Amino acid sequence: CRDKANFILDSINEYLDPCDDFYRYVCYKWQYPRHFHRMGGTLLVMNNVKAVLRDILENNVIPSTMPQSATTKAILLYRACVDDDSSEDNILEHLKMLLKKEGMTRWPLLKYMNYERNNVFRNVYDVILETGMRHIFPFVVQKDMRGTSKYRIYMNQIEFQLVGRKEFVEKTGILDSYAEFIVEVIYLLNKAISRGDAYEIAYNIVKLESELAKRTKPPEARRSPRHIYNKIKIGRLSQHYPQIPWLKLLNNEFKRVNKSITKFESIIFMALEYYSEMQVFLPTVSTNTLYNFITWRTLLKYGPTVSTEFHDLKRDFVISTLGYKPETILWRKCLDSVSEVMPYAIGRLYIDRKFSNRSAHLVNKLFSALKSALADIIRKSDWMDSITKEKALNKLKEMSAVLGYAPLLRDDDFLNRLYDFIPDVSEEIPFTELYYLASKNNELKSLIKLKLRFDKAKVLGPGPTTVSAAYQAANNQIFLSAAMLQPPFFHEEWPAYLNLGAIGITIGHEIMHGFDDKGRQFNGDGRLQEWWEKETLYTFQAKYKCFIEQYGNKYVPEVNMNVNGNLTLGENMADNMGLLIAYKAFENLHGAYERLPGLQRMTAEKLFFISQVMARCVWKPKGVIRKELQFDTNGRYLN
Structure with a gap:
């Protein structure tokens, strides 16, 4: 007291x-230090928690038992990050390899280029099949709101990250800074590209995001779940939106966890008007521009975490637009990255020490x-x-x-199963790949819930x-x-x-x-x-x-x-x-x-x-x- x-x-x-x-x-x-994007009671606690976790992650003795536990994987992932002595050139090569695993064999594509694997994308849905649905047709697997027993697919409208929806719709001045940021990343990954081509690609990406933003609703118009909830069987959906190959797209996603989708599967749409507009708009988009946009979004997800140069470019953009400096201290960056992809393993380490x-x-x-x-x-x-x-x-x-x-976080078997798509961590696997695998683990764990019965005890x-x-x-x-x-x-x-x-x-x-x-x-x-x-x-x-x-x-x-x-x-x-x-x-x-x-x-x-x-x-x-x-x-x- x-x-x-x-x-x-x-x-x-x-x-x-x-x-x-x-x-x-x-x-x-x-006292409000200017190098934080905010200061207050919440940040005070965050700093205390990070200090405890740093001590755990850097000093805990790791058991030699195999296969590795979830907490061991989290500790080793953190250490792989702070100890990564790879050159920036090697890291960028690892990042390009990561893109290839996502179906993005090169970036950017220029308007006079054909896509080298299939010679050419025949249409926009070929691009989506190759690179994944989530960037254009976002979906999650969650409990049905109108039922209490089954996990179902929820389809939603696209979300905006560094630049908000309103800024795209109103075409504010921040878009020029955003395009400059994209140009700098293009040069980072492809130094042979001409300045004119880089700017054209960047502005095409910004233009596409602006067009997508126009086809979404603002959050205040989506506050009522009852009014935006629409459950539809895929067979009926294909009749109303025949241009979108629903079964092909969804099966392409769920085959990763050996689940098949039929026309009798019900999907819950939380943004039906978005898909009505996208059926008409999407075929008008250049396949190269769509591919470049999807690859850009993938780079935004992984690039700042694994590449110092990419992180610095993002930092400069954030400083110029929001007025604060993002995290730059290595151990804190690494802790944030591991906490993002393995929150429950990190959480278990914390509660064992402090709860x-x-x-x-x-x-x-x-x-x-x-x-x-x-x-x-x-x-x-x-x-x-x-x-x-x-x-x-x-x-x-x-x-x-x-x-x-x-309570289930105290169950070792349950916790280990949450991260069993992450292989045993070794020094031979670079941090870039480990971080990617941990992120993919969470995607697969979400997909695998489809059609399973909901269990409230497993909601973490x-x-x-x-x-x-x-x-x-x-x-x-x-x-x-x-x-x-x-x-x-x-x-x-x-x-x-x-x-x-x-x-x-x-x-x-x-x-x-x-x-x-x-x-x-x-x-x-x-x-x-x-x-x-x-x-x-x-x-x-x-x-x-x-x-x-x-x-x-x-x-x-x-x-x-x-x-x-x-x-x-x-x-x-x-x-x-x-x-x-x-x-x-x-x-x-x-x-x-x-x-x-x-x-x-x-x-x-x-x-x-x-x-x-x-x-x-x-x-x-x-x-x-x-x-x-x-x-x-x-x-x-x-x-």
Whole structure:
């Protein structure tokens, strides 16, 4: 408690009036180093977690038993990264070999070139068959939202990474910088190409991405799962969209795990209009441009991780457009890369070292107290009818939580099977290939789920080392990572009011996602189903329109932009109700509150709110704020 008291004293500015600007009063003394793209409680925890993991990965003794365990593979993958002394030329050759495995034997293709393997691509679907569906027709294998027992294929619209959808649609100035970045990567991989050809290829890629962006919907138009969910059998799909060879494309993907797709297979489309437009648009695209675009996206996935020169080019682009410097310290880059492709193996190493069962017990008590607080709020609600109230209370009762980590991560056999497509790691295999194989492992593990029965116990959520919490509506389940169970979010020895103010509001926020504009469309079993009575639903919609209007009118002067009230609706509802739920749980403590040493003059109530803000002190450069206001669902610039 003394440490927490000192942390508070080192943060707040007691000369400021908290009633004027409570956030500034609490976060005034935080230091914000400019080499991070953000700074705050989350980054503080991330740095602590990375320091622990670095010690584990660099100093753990590796058992000599074969085959290697998942944790051994993760340790060796990290060491292969930090110890990689390959020349940049060799790394680029490894990257080109990786592209060949993806069906991309050379890059870029020029307009006067024929594709050397088949002499020429006959059409765009030949390109997709050779290079894979995911770049143009993204798909995942997940539990059917309208059923609870089977994994199915979900088809969605394309997503945009370094440059956002809005910037492509509006053709903002960032596109010229993006094209320059592509040109530099072309030169990196093919120094013989002329400058004119490189620019033509780059601008054709940018033009294609812009055309694809026009055929997608913005995220605020896709907030309702019920309205975008469409389940269709492939046989019927082929009648409506005969230009797209569905069976051929899908079987080309799933043959990798020995699964065959028939015309009787049902696919769930979450962006039907995108595919309607793509059937018409795609045949008009040059096969070479499509190939160059798909190869570019593949390079973006692997290049910055394995090549220092590629990483530096991306870094320069990010600095020029977002105003922050990406990670450059080798061990941190390597740790991020391994955590990305082997999150549960890395998570297992972390929980073996740091996780406390007492912390899990205390957080579980908080979860129960917060559910009880929301139940009281629902019962006392004067705008919900009795039928909807009863169903809401049942959903709340059925809501479960994975606090810290999924129990199956302690099962060695289960964990090893998660990564059994990764071969035993040896010094002979370069890091580039190991990273590629680990990434492919995750793709194959996803594909192999198709047609299997859904098992909630095997839903792992975010890895234990991600500093995050999440709610999954299709499972009616909350996930809180082990990494979150440390200051400034939580501590075993803190008084309950401090933990409620910090991590309690986070948990309350996730609970509320089960009842926001999206989560409320799923019942207690996680099934996409309308369960609200009409009059209550109309009242609810009127209430959330107030949120849209209120937040949409909020101006962020640092970047001369307003918050997107539609895009941030769910987060704003969860922020507001998360605080209310946690405060109600605080009121339910009904006890004599332990004062903090050095802060005896502050009441438990004041410290509850200080703890809430302190866990969320954050600094971000203007470029990041601007991008998040356009694309991020988070509305916390004002909450």
